[in-house]
Amino acid sequence: MATPNTLQINDLRLKRMFQRLRQKTGASYDDVISGVTSNILTAAARGTRSEDLEGISESLKSMLRQPFRITGGGKVGVTKNDKVWYQGAGWGYRNWILCNSNGELEAPQGRVMRSNGTMSTVSPSTRADIVSAMAEVRQTVNRQRNYATRTIGLGRASWVEMMRRLNMTYPGGAKIAQAAAVDVPQVVHSAIVATKRGTNSTFNIRLENRVQSALNNKARGIGAFTSAVNRNSRNFERKIGQDLDKYVRKFARQNGFQIRGSMP
Numbered sequence: 001m002a003t004p005n006t007l008q009i010n011d012l013r014l015k016r017m018f019q020r021l022r023q024k025t026g027a028s029y030d031d032v033i034s035g036v037t038s039n040i041l042t043a044a045a046r047g048t049r050s051e052d053l054e055g056i057s058e059s060l061k062s063m064l065r066q067p068f069r070i071t072g073g074g075k076v077g078v079t080k081n082d083k084v085w086y087q088g089a090g091w092g093y094r095n096w097i098l099c100n101s102n103g104e105l106e107a108p109q110g111r112v113m114r115s116n117g118t119m120s121t122v123s124p125s126t127r128a129d130i131v132s133a134m135a136e137v138r139q140t141v142n143r144q145r146n147y148a149t150r151t152i153g154l155g156r157a158s159w160v161e162m163m164r165r166l167n168m169t170y171p172g173g174a175k176i177a178q179a180a181a182v183d184v185p186q187v188v189h190s191a192i193v194a195t196k197r198g199t200n201s202t203f204n205i206r207l208e209n210r211v212q213s214a215l216n217n218k219a220r221g222i223g224a225f226t227s228a229v230n231r232n233s234r235n236f237e238r239k240i241g242q243d244l245d246k247y248v249r250k251f252a253r254q255n256g257f258q259i260r261g262s263m264p
Contacts, residue, residue, distance in 0.1 A: 013233040024248045029203035035255030037205050038168045040228045045159035046175050047224030056148040060141055070133045086130050105138045107131045150187060155221050157182035158211040162194035
């Protein structure tokens with residue numbers, strides 16, 4: 001089962017698409033792969049939702065529900081009903097301590113309830129471990145919240161920035177135009193990678209997007225990208241049994257290259 005930030009892409013179908021388009025157009029791998037990538041990034045930009053502080057907050061809560069792994073071992077988890085649980089390193093899968101029921105990342109006061117329903121008193125060393133664990137989680141949450149807040153509005157723009165770095169032209173439309181007008185700040189430049197290299201016979205494009213305003217649960221940018229990849233390859237395979245030549249001509253026209261050679 002995929003997590004919110006996991007890609008599930010039909011890799012073989014995508015490769016078949018590249019190979020068939022190259023055969024039908026006589027174009028280079030550069031032209032074909034760049035054209036498909038441009039279509040995918042455009043669809044990802046259009047499909048990424050506008051994000052806000054509420055979306056950032058929900059994304060951080062989702063991170064804690066997984067739960068959060070502490071450096072050196074141990075976990076902290078927060079349930080949907082705001083129960084904060086702690087599990088020490090090596091405790092076993094079902095052994096947790098309930099720290100509080102108000103969602104606050106703080107160590108428990110007094111006696112605690114364990115996951116088996118029993119009440120007990122934690123040792124001073126365990127309490128110290130919990131205090132340290134909660135401090136680490138708070139620091140991580142605050143750091144990610146501050147970063148995500150600074151990058152609000154960059155979800156769609158991050159995909160368009162990839163196209164810009166790859167020297168691709170992008171179509172019109174209000175969402176794309178708005179994203180293209182955003183000045184991507186230096187703070188997120190390293191979170192975006194878009195490079196291409198190769199020859200006529202072998203060509204690769206590398207894409208990475210770690211911009212939080214594209215990846216949080218409300219923006220669903222990673223889902224928009226995955227959907228764009230799979231939809232492009234799925235639509236192509238459907239056209240094979242219908243009017244592939246028309247699809248190929250439209251693809252070449254949209255991406256600014258001429259079909260070389262005859263159409264087999």
